[in-house]
Amino acid sequence: MSLVDRLPEEIDADPDTIFDAFVAWNSERGLTLYPAQEEALIEVVSGNNLILATPTGSGKSLVAAGAHFTALTRDVRTFYTAPIKALVSEKFFDLCALFGTENVGMMTGDASVNPGAPIICCTAEILANVALRDGAQADIGQVVMDEFHFYAEPDRGWAWQVPLLELPHVQFILMSATLGDVSMFEEDLTRRTGRSTAVVKNAERPVPLVYSYRLTPLHETLEEMLATGQAPVYVVHFTQASAMERAQALMSINMCSKAEKEAIAALIGNFRFTTRFGRALSRLVRHGIGVHHAGMLPKYRRLVERLAQAGLLKVICGTDTLGVGVNVPIRTVLFTALSKYDGTKVRRLRAREFHQIAGRAGRAGFDTIGYVVCQAPDHVIENEKALAKIGDDPKKRRGYARKKPPEGFVGWSEETFEKLQQAEPEPLGSRFKVTNAMLLAVINRPGDCFAAMKHLLTDNHEDRKWQRRHISQAIAIYRSLLAGGVVEQLAEPDEQGRRARLTVDLQEDFALNQALSTFALAALDLLDTESPTYALEAVSVIESILDDPRQILSAQLNKARGEAVAQMKADGIEYEERMELLAEVAYPMPLADELLGAYETYRRGHPWVGDYTVSPKSVVRDMYERAMTFAEYVQYYDLSRSEGTVLRYLADAYRTLSRTIPEHLKTEDLVDLIEWLGELVRQVDSSLIDEWEKLANPDPEREAEEEIETRPRPVTANPRAFRVLVRNAMFRLIELIALEREEELAELAPDVDWPAALDAYYDEHEEVGTGPDARGPALLRIEEEKELWRVRQVVADPAGDGDWGIDAQVDLAASDEEGRAVIHVTGLNRL
Structure with missing residues (x-):
């Protein structure tokens, strides 16, 4: 039975009926709710706001599903928000499976699917713009905000704050594993919505974590972990380059048995490693080592995730982006450092960053324990190793010249590691900001826009100093709108209560899609x-x-x-x-x-x-x-x-x-x-x-x-696009001929005597044309046959004779196999 089939028939069903129906559905699937999940769901079905600050792996997604279920029983629209489009898309499909495609929609700015559905998945920015456009009249009864710690992001935090300010009738469920002190939000939500606000935190982590600090070189640390059953290990780096370099350096460790390598090869199957990085990744994963970071092609990241889910990768070298919505099951998180470059300076990790990454260790349902390991700085490890060799002789130890850290190094120690373990995530700081789009959205909605903006500017989460700055900025923007004739102030309110109105028509959802x-x-x-x-x-x-x-x-x-x-x-x-x-x-x-x-x-x-x-x-x-x-x-x-x-x-x-x-x-x-x-x-x-x-x-x-x-699909299945691919491949040769790049030509067409061919051409003509006409379809002749095309790319010579050309054959089957135009050049010839 699906979750939709469990919906009570009465819209005004009591909280106990809703709770029991949801619990019964989970019981059918063999799931028993954790105490924190039960507590959270009781608050949700009772109509209260909820701040869910429980550890990673403690089942926040199930609470979110229960919230959407509750909203459907009460016939109110519910919005789920996440910080990135990929997470929104993933949640959209998950909720379609739970509630049926007819009940779920999505809005990301890139795509809009079933936007009138009772459950909407969207980015925080989409919800913020809906809240600005419609205010208290918005057709929203419940909002589930996942990864709510993004409230403190400098550029995007405003989008997580605006719905809290503009939707006083809504039931809010705010979720994150790293919220810190939430007393401000607890009081603020209760004041604004008139609902009680419950905080569920300090839940027992389903998979407890064990922490350790290592003074052994990384490869020795990993060898010990592999021997003691602590794999899979996620090795955390703070640049993509260092993650890849580390993975390649670990090839000397024997990660997998012969049988495991055969299982990896079987799962990979005919997967296409089509790029230079892909070919390097192929060697790594076949050895049991994965790489995972945002710069990879999506198909490579999916391959690593699937191999990890199958338990076939022992070590994954990646970046700290693992903290948000990445589906890589791991037993151990190993920090290579506790400092990072944040785009401005090198600094130590904040408690929130540390807990966000460390919390990925240990998989509920798979592991009974998770491990969080930190490596000491390299120079400290080298010094410890050298001193161990020297032994206990005080004189020799005093004479040892300790290796110093590199210049500009921001260090850490076991004490740093211990403090991060105990530290609460930092309180979330307000990141409110005023924009043209904000003013236009508020002015365009019915009612007194001046009162609405006053509320938005004076009752946000900023301190008074920043509120005054925002007020000044809003006044400046409003005056520019008036001066530009985009807004006109009304002597008397119109029939919808507006005291100002736009003189231009905004396209529907103008702020929700590509802004320009x-x-x-x-x-x-x-x-x-x-x-x-x-x-x-x-x-x-x-x-x-x-x-x-x-x-x-x-x-x-x-x-x-x-x-x-x-x-x-x-x-x-x-x-x-x-x-x-x-x-x-x-x-x-x-x-x-x-x-x-x-x-x-x-x-x-x-x-x-x-x-x-x-x-x-x-x-x-x-x-x-x-x-x-x-x-x-x-x-x-x-x-x-x-x-x-x-x-x-x-x-x-x-x-x-x-x-x-x-x-x-x-x-x-x-x-x-x-x-x-x-x-x-x-x-x-x-x-x-x-x-x-x-x-x-x-x-x-x-x-x-x-x-x-x-x-x-086969690349030749799109004839129009394939012709352009052929044309581009042939024109690439023309450009190399114009530049007389004989070595590159020889790589692309090794069967041609390029020095002789170029000499023959340049004996007759001084240059090769490469302008728009030279690359146009008029100079490419194609004879299409079933298995290959015969092509001649005419050279645009300065005399306009068109008597020279590159002759080639296009192998259609090979092109489909490789996903590109596979061309065999036979020569640069004169007609």
Whole structure:
């Protein structure tokens, strides 16, 4: 029987009936509630607010399910919020399985599925914008906020606070394993909602933790853990690079038996390791070592998680991102350090950070105990090892020159470790902020917007000093809205009680989706669709409204500076002048002047976009113009540790290009480019696009039969995209010929005598054209046959003769197998 079938028929069912129905359903599944779960659910069915601050693994998700069940019995809408889209999506499918697809919807900004459902999964920002738009009139009766410690995040904390301020009629369930002192929230929620607020904390951890501090080298520590049954071990690092380096260094340890390695190989099966990082990961996982961090392709992370769930990985080297919603079952958490670089400085871990990671140790239902281990700093371990060799001779010990920590090192000790174990997570600090979008949302809702803003600005969780700053900022924004003619103040309230109103129509849910999409539409109208570069310029407009992929832009900048320095040295420019000129080098930003100018003009009439900044950049366009595959692009910019970041950006760009650009502005060239991009993303890792498309038709049974890697459709099944892949592969050869890169040409086409072919061509022509016309479809001739295509890429010579070309064959079966255009070049020939 499903959970929906257990719903009492009466909407006004008493708390005992609701509680008993939910407990009975769990009993049917063989589950007995922990005392803390029972206590929490009693408070929820009684209509009280709940702050659930129990350890990781103590069953908060079950309490959340009970809360949604309670809301359904009372016919009120319930919202579940989480900090990241991946968690929201995961919870959406979980709740579909519990309550049926007709009862569950999702809103993330990227996707909206069944938004009128009684249960909604969304990011905190979505709920905050609904609360600002509708206020106390919002159709929400209950809110479950998971990972509530994000309330203290500097950039995003406002979104966790606004619903508490603006939804006084709602029952709140706030959940996290690391909340610290919550007395302020307990009092505040009771005052605002008129409901009692219960705090459930200090629950006994289902799997107790044992802590130890180690003075042995890491590989010795791990060997001991493997021998004493403490695996799987998650080795925590604070950079992606160090996680990968550590994993490779551990290859000397014999992790698995022959039978275990055979089991790993069997589970991996025909999984495709298609990138340089993937090939390195393949060697590691077959040895029993996993790597896990946010820069990996999603399919690689899923593979590591699945192998770990099967108990086949003994050690996983990863980053501290494990703390939020990652499904990796582990017995031991091993900290390699208790300090980290936070983007500004190196500092020791805060208690909340420590407990968030340490709490992942020990799996309820699998382990009876979990282990949390901390390594001493490397120089301390070396000193201890050297002193142990010296022995007890006081004279020799005094004469030993102790190894010092590296410069700038922020150290830790066993005392640091013990203090973190005992320390309560720090109290959550308010991160309220005022934006254009906030004012517009409040002004646009019925009622007195001045009273509503006064409440929002003076009754938030900030101290008086910061409240005064927010009030000044709000006044400044309001005056700019008035001056821009976007808002008009009314002499008398209108029929809906408004004392001010907007003079422009906001699109539905304007703050819930891509914030600058309306600017992009306006900018696209400025482009000439007849221009040969229109498709690339349209891509540049769309890329300018996407979030900056920091790692990619940094890599582009490093590449540009390296090339600039090499050229300046070749030109004989002195060092001081080189340094001055180097400061002017930037990563590629096509249409920067035009886009920034258009943005300033657009912002005057649409001030809400002032909360966001247009950011010209070139990743999709750069890859397309260089005619590179995903693997070539990652290698060119040395982004192997950030493959996942590259792919997520490309997937976001594909989705935005697909749904933001109106059909009448999509030329043939632009459609070709969009199809190429979608197929490129799908062939590298289909999960990002598949999940997006699957949301329209959710299948709650998918988890049971989901494969580690869903094989993408054959690349040749999309003829339009495949033609572009072939065209790009051929044009890549043209670019290398233009640059006379004989070594790279030999790697791509080893059967061709490139020095002789290039000499023959350049005897007749001075250069090779690489402009828009040179890469167009008109210069690519294709003879399509069943198993292969014969192609000739005509070289755009300066005389316009078109008498030279690259001849090649496209192997269709191999292309489907590898997910790219597999081309065998036969020569650079003159007709």
